[in-house]
Amino acid sequence: MEKRIAVIGVIVENPESVEKLNSLLHAFSDIIIGRMGLPYRERNLSIVSLAVDAPQNVISELTGKIGKLDGISVKTAYSNKIFDD
Numbered sequence: 001m002e003k004r005i006a007v008i009g010v011i012v013e014n015p016e017s018v019e020k021l022n023s024l025l026h027a028f029s030d031i032i033i034g035r036m037g038l039p040y041r042e043r044n045l046s047i048v049s050l051a052v053d054a055p056q057n058v059i060s061e062l063t064g065k066i067g068k069l070d071g072i073s074v075k076t077a078y079s080n081k082i083f084d085d
Helices: 015-027 056-067
Strands: 002-012 032-040 045-054 072-084
Touching: 002 015, 002 056, 015 045, 015 056, 045 056, 056 072
Parallel strands: none
Antiparallel strands: 002 045, 002 072, 032 045
């Protein structure tokens, strides 16, 4: 199965959605290489970056679910290299 490396950027503007976001990330934890969360208290939001390794459709599934959460924005950048696993 072809896999891609991607970086997912998440901006959390609604703190009430954090629990749902964390639940989603736990459900997809097998594809997450690393995660960094930065609380930006001066602006009352948080920034989360994820590095993932998975088939493109699985990455899209995760980002689609994240994007449906209230007060959360998400964007993904994919590597050009495709890995056959």
